[in-house]
Amino acid sequence: xxxxxxxxxxxxxxxxxxxxxxxxxxxxxxxxxxxxxxxxxxxxxxxxxxxxxxxxxxxxxxxxxxxxxxxxxxxxxxxxxxxxxxxxxxxxxxxxxxxxxxxxxxxxxxxxxxxxxxxxxx
Numbered sequence: 585x586x587x588x589x590x591x592x593x594x595x596x597x598x599x600x601x602x603x604x605x606x607x608x609x610x611x612x613x614x615x616x617x618x619x620x621x622x623x624x625x626x627x628x629x630x631x632x633x634x635x636x637x638x639x640x641x642x643x644x645x646x647x648x649x650x651x652x653x654x655x656x657x658x659x660x661x662x663x664x665x666x667x668x669x670x671x672x673x674x675x676x677x678x679x680x681x682x683x684x685x686x687x688x689x690x691x692x693x694x695x696x697x698x699x700x701x702x703x704x705x706x
Contacts, residue, residue, distance in 0.1 A: 596627035623660040
């Protein structure tokens with residue numbers, strides 16, 4: 585069990601480091617990195633606090649600490665993935681609306697351009 589907790593602690597520290605490095609290099613926006621940092625910090629806290637992990641295990645009805653930790657970690661990442669699915673859906677909708685507005689503006693610009701050229705042809 586100690587080995588699993590140590591591995592999860594190492595993975596969470598690595599995840600925090602990767603997220604911070606990507607923030608510094610501007611590969612990820614700060615508002616999107618908060619979810620990842622929160623999940624990694626929760627993993628680190630749970631892996632380093634056996635008492636907290638035991639209490640959480642009793643709360644969810646699991647007596648085995650590693651199983652409880654894996655359930656919590658899985659739930660955290662499901663929440664993060666759901667949050668990003670919502671963000672991607674909103675961005676897709678905004679992209680469609682923006683594309684439609686650009687098409688309307690392009691149509692209006694072409695109509696104005698044709699109007700201006702029509703009298704000069706006569």
